[in-house]
Amino acid sequence: MKLDARIPSGPLPQKWDKHKASIKLVNPSNKRKYEIIVVGTGLAGASAAASLAELGYNVKSFCIQDSPRRAHSVAAQGGINAAKNYQNDGDSVFRLFYDTIKGGDFRSREANVHRLAEVSVNIIDQCVAQGVPFAREYGGSLANRSFGGAQVSRTFYARGQTGQQLLLGAYQALMRQVGLGQVRLFPRTEMLELVVVNGHAKGIVVRDMVTGKVSSHSADAVVLATGGYCNTYYLSTYGRGSNATAIWRAYKKGATFANPCFTQIHPTCIPVTGDYQSKLTLMSESLRNDGRVWVPKQKGDKRLPGEIPESERDYYLERKYPSYGNLAPRDISSRAAKQVCDEGRGVGESGLGVYLDFADAIQRLGIDKIRERYANLFDMYHEITHEDAYKTPMRIFPAMHYAMGGLWVDYNLMSNLPGLFVIGEANFSDHGANRLGASALMQGLADGYFVLPYTIGDYLASQKTGSRPKADAAEFKQAEQETNERIQKLLSIRGRKTVTDFHKELGRILWVHCGMARTEKSLKEALTLIPALRDEFWKNVNVPGTGEDLNQSLERAGRVADYLELAELLVYDALMRDESCGCHFREEHQTEDGECQRNDEQYAYVAAWEFTGVGKTPTLNKEPLVYEEVHLAQRSYK
């Protein structure tokens, strides 16, 4: 397959403007003749649905929650980056672009990342105008903080709940359009199939999660904004409902899946306490602004943190990366934590944890300042662990957090299936092999408010108005039938293991064999374990209840069935990529001091996989990464 990224020619800083000026437009009176389906209502989905409706398109918006406002973007805590340079500290579009490319370990597309940095400034303006209550200085201007992987203060925030506030902004914009009749909302509705007609994505099959009814919706274009796939690992910081079914169905219908092995592990989560654990909670990385990360110098030191004198502590991030210190990027901090725990210097009952200590910051700034900055995070930590982080250091450990990989898209955010657009975390485009903190919110909103509304017109202009198929066309009927058969199959097995049993086992296999460190041997093992587990699932899973009402076991069963396939692709990709880069750490490829050793000659490409059948080796397509502006360098945060 030939993948054409359709990156505009010309100098990097002018590509986006030039592209906007040259792509096709849909005339205003024609916009209302087009229907667009948007699946997912997180930052990307809600902002896209609202913006498209504002332009005059008819939009149908789907989400699995009871309200669009609950999408898991809501949980992002720390902030959103923008190259505003309000702090006068030397920030610029170029610097944000460069930090993001470098942070991604040179595995993302230059043109996309530059565009992201450019529109970052518009996002802040838009959100302020919507009434997002960003933190302010006494003079009334916007406040900023710094974040991992950057040496400037460019992060905007709303207490510790930036995600919720930005999502409310987008949700309110969406609700305004619903009120105006421009968007029709379908909550508690799950997309179970993508429908492709004559090679173009023209609709979806959904299940009403309350009545169990399976039905079809046709459209002129379909937008997926359904987030990432890290719940494949069972334990992650995702919402429990977040799932990969929409993108996986699209993959099986011909959309290519790019860089699936790029899954980010966030360094500051609350450590696992027991087998019953259902999810991991992240503590915002912004805590690393004021917290110092350390472990005892001695192995197996069981003293309480307060009893360990300064001289016997190892502030390992400050030691290893003096210029970035505690603000080293996520992949590097996570790996460093794993290293010290592997050495037997981890803290807490399980030995899988490191300290994040605020004592110095409290002494320097006073407890009130710390409270003002992080009160809700300290409260949350207290709720979960019952420990007071004002008095004793927090314990943190890395956890699965974000998928940089996702469906392949071109510069217009359209997948290789014409008419299928993929935005936000669900696509692969901007973060390379590692995402910097406070960049996910930025990308979701950039795609939804400022990129897709332009680029989707380029496709729609090529589709005759009124040419979309009817929702009872043969392709839809067939997709509905397949969906119903699959549901019946899941309900009819009545085996002995629960869906959760399988999901936990899959998560364990992935975490051990394809987690923070990967080897050829571990990956090959995973490639035998996963298909075996999948076979067992289809013989021995027990899904109680029926398909005719709210059935949460059935919902989860369908999602886990997809994870059991996706996991295999993830491992294929990790095995194929015989280099270390960003979050993808192949133990065979490391520098003397244990950092990632990239192989630019052989692997400076996007790996876009094509489905060939369940259990069959997928086909690899390569999109070479061409760097016109930046010079590929070994990442250094020393």
Place this chain on the structure above:
Amino acid sequence: MNVKLRVWRQKGPQTAGQFVGYEAKNINPNMSFLEMLDVVNEDLTKRGQEPIAFDHDCREGICGMCSCVINGEPHGPEYKVATCQTYMRSFHDGETITVEPFRAKAFPLIKDLVVDRTAFDRVIQAGGFVSVSSGSAPDGNAILVPKPDADLAMDAAACIGCGACVAACKNASAMLFVAAKVSHLNLLPQGKPEKDRRVLAMVTQMDEEGFGACTVTGSCEAVCPKGISLNFIAKMNRDYFGALFKAGPKPAAAAEA
């Protein structure tokens, strides 16, 4: 620890519901309340029975999806904590815990502990936004917001839209929710142009949805997982009557208070 549960089971809106007893054994006190329900559900599934349906998503107290009444209190015993952030250490060994859905006319039951809260979305649709389309905003710092105003707006904006306030109120009033939403935007300069229209439209929609009247007993504030203050209700009433006054006579007051 071991606890006994009395859980509301109801197949659907048309069927009658009832309490059913379950036992949760060998529970770790550091388990969250929902993780305890997971354990019970796993056990039910293994015995071929349908697990208890309950709403949840983020499990970190921010999405507002979880919604149980535990021992008579929405979100359970702890102050300023959502159901998903409630831990088993808040209960005693051997205790019988009663678990029910949020009950209110405006929140029809779907199944077991799951209710329909789309009424809240419709209140927002009526006016809970600033009418600014993508791309038409001035520079972020062109709009200066005094820090105290921004902080107060943020206090109101912290509402997670869970509906506990409604479930706690003997009249099933949604005043705290609506007040938080109105205040968040009405306090900011960006929200000023639509201030009057917003409060009138949202209060009207609230009444249409069948939420009850507010008598300011404060039970809503007491169960709010984000500690949204009753003061916002007073503020909304001021905005409401101000707007009514400007708009000329209009029927039905926002609150009896």
